[in-house]
Amino acid sequence: MALYAAAAAVLAGVESRQGSLKGLVYASSFQNVKQLYALVCETQRYSAVLDAVITSAGLLRAEKKLRPHLAKVLVYELLLGRGFKGRGGRWKALLDRHQARLKAELARLKVHRGVSRNEDLLEVGSKPGPASQVPRFVRVNTLKTCSEDAIDYFKRQGFSYQGRASSLEDLGALKGKCFLLDSLLPELLVFPAQTDLHEHPLYQAGHLILQDKASCLPAMLLAPPPGSHVIDACAAPGNKTSHLAALLKNQGKIFAFDLDAKRLASMATLLTRAGVSCCELAEQDFLAVSPSDERYRQVQYILLDPSCSGSGMLTRQLEEPGAGVPSKERLRALAAFQQRVLSHALTFPALQRLVYSTCSLCQEENEDVVQAALQQSSGAFRLAPALPSWPHRGISTFPDAGHCLRASPETTLTGGFFIAVFERVEVPSLQVACGPVTSCGTPPLPLLQSDCFNGPSCVGISA
Secondary structure (H helix, E strand, O other): OHHHHHHHHHHHHHHOOOOOHHHHHHHOOOOOHHHHHHHHHHHHHOHHHHHHHHHHHOHHHHOOOOOHHHHHHHHHHHHOOOOOOOOOHHHHHHHHHHHHHHHHHHHHHHHHHOOOOHHHHOOHHHOOOHHHHOOEEEEEOOOOOOHHHHHHHHHHOOOEEEEEOOOHHHHHOOOOOEEEEOOOOOOEEEEOOOOOOOOOHHHHOOOEEEOOHHHHHHHHHHOOOOOOEEEEOOOOOOHHHHHHHHHHOOOOEEEEEEOOHHHHHHHHHHHHHOOOOOEEEEEOOHHHOOOOOHHHOOEEEEEEOOOOOOOOOHHHHHHOOOOOOOOHHHHHHHHHHHHHHHHHHOOOOOOOEEEEEEOOOOHHHOHHHHHHHHHHOOOOEEEOOOOOOOOOEOOOOOOOHHHOEEEOHHHHOOOOEEEEEEEEOOOOOEEEEEOOOOOOOOOOOOOOOOOOOOOOOEEEEEO
8 A cells, every 4th residue: 555655646746846756756755666666657657548547437536535646556556557466455445346447448448549458558659669678687696696596496486497598589589487597697687578576585685686787787897806995986776886796795895975865775775685795885975085095095996877867767768758868958067077077086096997887878978978088087097898799889989989888778678878998008017918827916807808818817917
């Protein structure tokens, strides 16, 4: 019942312009914000259909105590959602009294419009696009379990394991209770689009992280070895932070910063559930963090995923079907902030590798920001050619922009994303060479896919 009341409150707030849908969801007291967000987005997407059915069935005339926004949420769940499945309490009993009439009115609406499927009732701008076909990616949290055990668990639940994916077509063809292991990330499971695992016991216990494949790439490409000191500069809501902790095996230190107190509190809950013990959270503006601070003298790795327009976010495409490109004014303001924070991050003295990422499709926030930061660094950093086999590359607006990678529902069956990997051009008193060990006794920096072609690893040799 709390879920439906919270969804109704968010819908009412959006209608009265109290805030954005996403902001109101996060500001609510409902604990499972992702479940709430999904329900509100889908209810809003079918809003016109639900209004027509509710009016034709005379629901609000018959139930005068039922508020319109709550009625819309409940009718969505009954006719178009998952059904109440033991939930709903007195609201389920109320809807049961009108169930036959509501279903009849939905069927009549389909006949009137000459369609057979629910989604065909939507206006053109609200119909599911490529975003709705993106598979459900599930990262196995290796701090608590392993891929093999998670796969066995799902198989015991009646899911059919199809092995490791070999192509994008394999991912797009998933249906029913089938799932795959991703071809690139060995800890990433892939389920059919719209698979809901928010109530799955492995998710609730922190063994699984519901995280899009593109969102998993920044931590994977940063690749800090266990024992490293890492900064996650704009950390909330925390999925990438938990991924970094898994790569570190909880050995080392993550300094995570974010200015939003509520998001940081949610992040703390997520990290606790995921078993993360190597992270130090700070409600602080990363731009105010001094690179000369003694606490960060060992930081060699920085993950920077700053605030952006979110134009590539799958949830935004559901929340605002047909939403256009952000205004030029907003893009200029965001890009200016992104450039400042990226240039600031590159001044940390021990930094060896930085991953810059956004969930934006806009060149102003991506290639333009990267180009400006490279110019400002005066040759101290270069772009590493990250994942050369990735099919969608950066826009060729400057030399080496193709070293960056992009992602989108259309080209990679993921959310929209941009990633650039910066690496320091040279380390004082060190030369980079290929070989299995370090003569100076320091651990080698982790290898990007294209860093070295003559040996298994790159190591530092004292000059």
